[in-house]
Amino acid sequence: MEIYKFNKENGKRISKFNSDFVMSRIIQTEKATHIGCMHLEENGVIGFHQAVVPQLLLVLNGEGYVCGDKKEYIKVQSGDAVFWEKDEWHETKTDKGLTALVIESEELKPELFMPLVNTCS
Template sequence: MIIFSFDQSVSKRITRFDSNFAMSRVIQTTKPAHVGCMYLEENGVIGWHQAVTPQLLLILQGEGLVKGADEVYAKVSAGDAVFWEKGEWHETKTEAGLTAIVMESEELDPGLFMSVRTD
């Protein structure tokens, strides 16, 4: 399990085409990708299971705990992106609630655009 950061502090200012916003690049794929939004309510859990494909979980709101093959929980919150390799056992849980975007594809390499989170 690797935790990356995509929060505003690592974004770049975009001014092209008279724009004025900040953007954090996350991922690029040439193979099909599945993208979904998960809403974990209070005491929600995505149970302990193996990733069918490489998987990237982008925390948008709330906070929770994630663990990978090492079975050690790490705290995550908005702006964190958690990456699990294909076949890696993992779990996500939250006490207060959490909203996240999940991306799944055979071709995910979040390290191309995001930096590993430093605690």
């Protein structure tokens, strides 16, 4: 399991075409990619399971805890991105609620776009 940041502080200011915003790059793929939004309410959980393909969880709102194979939980919050390799066991849970996008694809390399802040076994 790896934790990345996609918050505003790790983005790049864009001014081209008279624009004024910050872009935090996340991922680029050429193969089929599935993107979904997960809404975990208070005490919600995405149960302990194996990733079918590499998976990137982007926490948009709220906070919670994630773990990998060893079930050692790490706190995550808005702006954190969690990456699990194919076949890696993992779980996500929250006490207060959490909204996250999930990106699943055979071809995910988040290290090309976001700074790594934590690696967990």
